[in-house]
Amino acid sequence: MKSAGVKNKLMNLVCKECGAEYDIQPKHYCSECFGPLEVAYDYDIIRSNISREKIESGPLSLWRYWDLLPVETRDVVTLQEGFTPLLKAERLGKELGLDNLYIKNDAVNPTYSFKDRVVTVATTKAREFGFRKIACPSTGNLACAVSAYGAVAGMQTFIFIPHDLELGKVIGAGIYKPFLVRVKGSYDDVNRLCSEISERMKWAFVNINIRSFYSEGSKTLGYEVAEQLGWRAPDHVVVPMASGSLLTKIHKGIIEFQKLGIIGKHPVRVSGGQGLGCCPIVTAFKEKTDIIKPVRPDTIAKSLAIGNPADGYYAWKTINETGGAAESASDKEIVEGIELLARTEGVFTETAGGVTIAVLKKLAAQGVIDKKETTVAFITGNGLKTIEAVTGSVIATDPINATMDDFDDSLIEYWLTSRKSPNT
Ligand SMILES: *Cc1c(COP(=O)(O)O)cnc(C)c1O
Ligand SMILES: [Zn+2]
Numbered sequence: 001m002k003s004a005g006v007k008n009k010l011m012n013l014v015c016k017e018c019g020a021e022y023d024i025q026p027k028h029y030c031s032e033c034f035g036p037l038e039v040a041y042d043y044d045i046i047r048s049n050i051s052r053e054k055i056e057s058g059p060l061s062l063w064r065y066w067d068l069l070p071v072e073t074r075d076v077v078t079l080q081e082g083f084t085p086l087l088k089a090e091r092l093g094k095e096l097g098l099d100n101l102y103i104k105n106d107a108v109n110p111t112y113s114f115k116d117r118v119v120t121v122a123t124t125k126a127r128e129f130g131f132r133k134i135a136c137p138s139t140g141n142l143a144c145a146v147s148a149y150g151a152v153a154g155m156q157t158f159i160f161i162p163h164d165l166e167l168g169k170v171i172g173a174g175i176y177k178p179f180l181v182r183v184k185g186s187y188d189d190v191n192r193l194c195s196e197i198s199e200r201m202k203w204a205f206v207n208i209n210i211r212s213f214y215s216e217g218s219k220t221l222g223y224e225v226a227e228q229l230g231w232r233a234p235d236h237v238v239v240p241m242a243s244g245s246l247l248t249k250i251h252k253g254i255i256e257f258q259k260l261g262i263i264g265k266h267p268v269r270v271s272g273g274q275g276l277g278c279c280p281i282v283t284a285f286k287e288k289t290d291i292i293k294p295v296r297p298d299t300i301a302k303s304l305a306i307g308n309p310a311d312g313y314y315a316w317k318t319i320n321e322t323g324g325a326a327e328s329a330s331d332k333e334i335v336e337g338i339e340l341l342a343r344t345e346g347v348f349t350e351t352a353g354g355v356t357i358a359v360l361k362k363l364a365a366q367g368v369i370d371k372k373e374t375t376v377a378f379i380t381g382n383g384l385k386t387i388e389a390v391t392g393s394v395i396a397t398d399p400i401n402a403t404m405d406d407f408d409d410s411l412i413e414y415w416l417t418s419r420k421s422p423n424t
Helices: 043-049 051-056 062-068 090-094 113-129 143-155 168-175 187-200 211-228 245-259 280-286 311-321 329-343 353-366 387-393 402-418
Strands: 010-015 038-041 087-088 100-104 135-136 154-163 179-183 236-240 269-275 326-329 374-379
Touching: 038 143, 038 211, 038 326, 051 187, 051 211, 062 113, 062 211, 062 236, 087 211, 090 168, 090 329, 090 353, 100 211, 100 311, 113 135, 113 143, 113 211, 113 402, 135 143, 135 187, 143 154, 143 168, 154 168, 154 187, 179 187, 179 402, 236 245, 236 280, 236 353, 245 311, 269 280, 269 311, 280 311, 280 326, 326 353, 329 353, 329 374, 387 402
Parallel strands: 100 374, 135 154, 154 179, 236 269, 236 374, 269 326
Antiparallel strands: 010 038, 087 100
């Protein structure tokens, strides 16, 4: 709803390829050239409304950046997502030889992944458009987020997932009682089915017909990192990639802050990671071609398992234009990444975060990331959702009797297996 007399921060939707313009509406591709549509803002209006002080006095959620998000209503669908911790990672940095490493811990969002950022925006926008039903194809985390936000918005919710997802994600979505559809096939099959359904049903598919608005939620990770670093841009960011959208939007957020004069001008290098068994963007980067060749996913990083990434080309372009790099991580390296982050920083991440840490480690070892660079690694999902991946990582005693004798025996075993004396 537009209020009379107030100038609108939202201008229109613009095709990223041919520049064709469309009114603000639930539409995600250009009728002329089929390119993706992006929200265009009136930055003069935003500049006159925004300041560091105003942001700092805003809510402790990503809605402190309301002026830069593509909604007009103040009545947002929120679970207080965002404004997650930015941790100075001294111990991990020491192991990797990085002096200024930070971890952005987005595993602690309301449904335990960064997808709450895109879904709070998409649900709010869908309601603003007048939709009563919300839906998505998902690799898992989006299913959890849409189910929860659909519940608080009082909307009917339809979720489509590949049949072989981790239990933590099936339950983490199902508990909110959406209509949960398990599809035989990969995410790409699920996505194709949903595109067909969205032609027929008047539903808000958050990452299909609402995608231009949805994806803007990811910009807030860029804003937050800049604010939490004391109003400055990092030198280098390392981001996990599925469709590639998150990576491009973190960069966009930081650049918008620079354009608006909220932070100083400063180049940011953007690097990306994928699981080795599904790394079409990394392959294109390494082969120096802008053609992203679809693959059939086979990786434990299921949340990143998109074989035909919608924003793959734009992620590739951002990585190249900013002087970043792309790397992949094998299943074994992903598990080692999860263990390394837990052991050094006390953060338990899911397999996507294992990819981030494994790729961070490789890029540091290759010298792609400089020792002195202020580097932020994005941890986008919670380890409790993918416990299947790390059951082999955990050692515990057989059950002991509640006696001092059994306890003493277990101490000796601890000493033998860990080679650490319990008294030092
Ligand atoms: C969806 C997801 C990503 C990547 O999202 P894209 O924007 O599709 O690249 C990263 N990490 C986790 C945990 C996710 O669920
Ligand atoms: Zn176009």
